[in-house]
Amino acid sequence: MSDVVRVATWSGPRSISTAMMRSFENRPDAVVVDEPLYAAYLARTGIDHPVREAVIASQPTDLATVIAGLFAPLPPGRRVHYAKHMAHHVSRDMDLSWTLDFRNVLLIREPFEVVASYVRARETCEPDDIGLPQQGWLMELWDEHDLDVPILDARDFLRAPEAHLRWLCERLGIPFTARMLSWAPGPRESDGVWAPHWYAAVWSSTGFEPLRPREVALSDHDAAVAEACRPVYETLHARRVRV
DSSP: OTTOEEEEEEEOTTSSHHHHHHHHHTSTTEEEEEOTTHHHHHHHHOOOOTTHHHHHHHSOOOHHHHHHHHTSOOOTTOOEEEEEEEGGGSOTTSOOGGGGGSEEEEEEOOHHHHHHHHTTTOSOOOGGGSSHHHHHHHHHHHHHTTOOOOEEEHHHHHHOHHHHHHHHHHHHTOOOOGGGGBOOSSOOTTSOTTHHHHOHHHHTOSBOOOOOOOOOOOOHHHHHHHHHHHHHHHHHHTTOOOO
16 A cells, blocks of 8 residues: 555653554554564563563564564555564664654663662662663764754653654654544563563553653662763753654
């Protein structure tokens, strides 16, 4: 279908990325895919993540196979393909020219908040774990090819979800629907096998949660990780969408 809109949202962990996937999945014209590069990332790096072997068994580990799947025809009546990507699943030495064929979106979040949320689920955290360095050089790649990629900041988005979604839908060339603002609680068939470890908040949600200021207390190491990511975050934040 020539009018298929293929959206690739690139986020770090703990950055409302799964809620955004829920929002698009609630569209009657959309198909979503949850972190399609995850198994390939685990196989390539050897890194230890929760339910690692189950993730590897659930998805292709060959990157070419994964990419081909992202371009597969959609079911009848569907014209929006939404891929939720974690930016840390790619590395700088990979050929990422395939990303140029998607409507890319960056979803960012203040690094102290990301790290504080991340270490509640995993004991260790380094800058590459939260995706901000990768988001920075993904944007460099897209800038080199004159792609105008919108950047959404999670904090801004949660202050005005409808306004941001209306803006984003117009940018993507798809109609906005109020169905994107709420959904039924619980798991989905589209959720990755890692969902029981990470998705408790989304499973209990029925829409985007209101922004709540939180006190962030980090260990010295984790605070240093957040600070190491701050320059990239501030550069991207300065280019964020304002609605």
